[in-house]
Amino acid sequence: MRRSYARREGQDPASVAFQTIEYAKTHGTEIVIVDTAGRLHTKGGLMDELTKIRRVIEKQAPISEVLLVLDATTGQNGVMQAQAFLEHAGVTGLVLTKLDGSAKGGFVLAVQERTGIPVKLLGQGEGIADLTGFTPHVFAAALVE
Numbered sequence: 001m002r003r004s005y006a007r008r009e010g011q012d013p014a015s016v017a018f019q020t021i022e023y024a025k026t027h028g029t030e031i032v033i034v035d036t037a038g039r040l041h042t043k044g045g046l047m048d049e050l051t052k053i054r055r056v057i058e059k060q061a062p063i064s065e066v067l068l069v070l071d072a073t074t075g076q077n078g079v080m081q082a083q084a085f086l087e088h089a090g091v092t093g094l095v096l097t098k099l100d101g102s103a104k105g106g107f108v109l110a111v112q113e114r115t116g117i118p119v120k121l122l123g124q125g126e127g128i129a130d131l132t133g134f135t136p137h138v139f140a141a142a143l144v145e
Helices: 013-027 045-058 079-087 107-115 136-143
Strands: 067-071 093-097 119-121 129-135
Touching: 013 045, 045 079, 067 079, 067 119, 079 107, 093 107
Parallel strands: 067 093, 093 119
Antiparallel strands: 119 129
C-alpha cells in the first residue's frame, strides 16, 4: 500500500511532524529538520503545541538537537524566550541571527548564563552559507568593537 504524504493547508503541526518522520523512516532519510517558525513564548496555546510536536516526534525517533533561533535585535526579552522554549521544547542550542546589522546580540550572554544553553551558530545574512560556528573569543571581540 502506497501512503500519501501530501500536505493539507491548515493541517495540525504535530500531524505534519509525524508524517515527516514517518516519511523519513520509510525512505531511509537520516536527518530531519522540523521548523516551528512563529512560536511566541507568551502564547500558551502555541507553546503547548510545541510540546505536543516534540512528544509526537519522540514516539517515532530520538531527537538529537533542538535549536532556538534568536534575533540579535531581541534584547533582554531573549532570556524569557529561551527559558520558555527550554521548558517546552528541550532546547539544546542557540542560533543567534541578524548579526549583519548594528545589533551585536550581547543579550545572548545573559541567556547562556541563566539557562546554560550553549550558543552553537551565528547568522550574518540570509543564506545557509551565512551561518558560522560560534567562537567565544571572536564573538566577545565583536561586542567591544
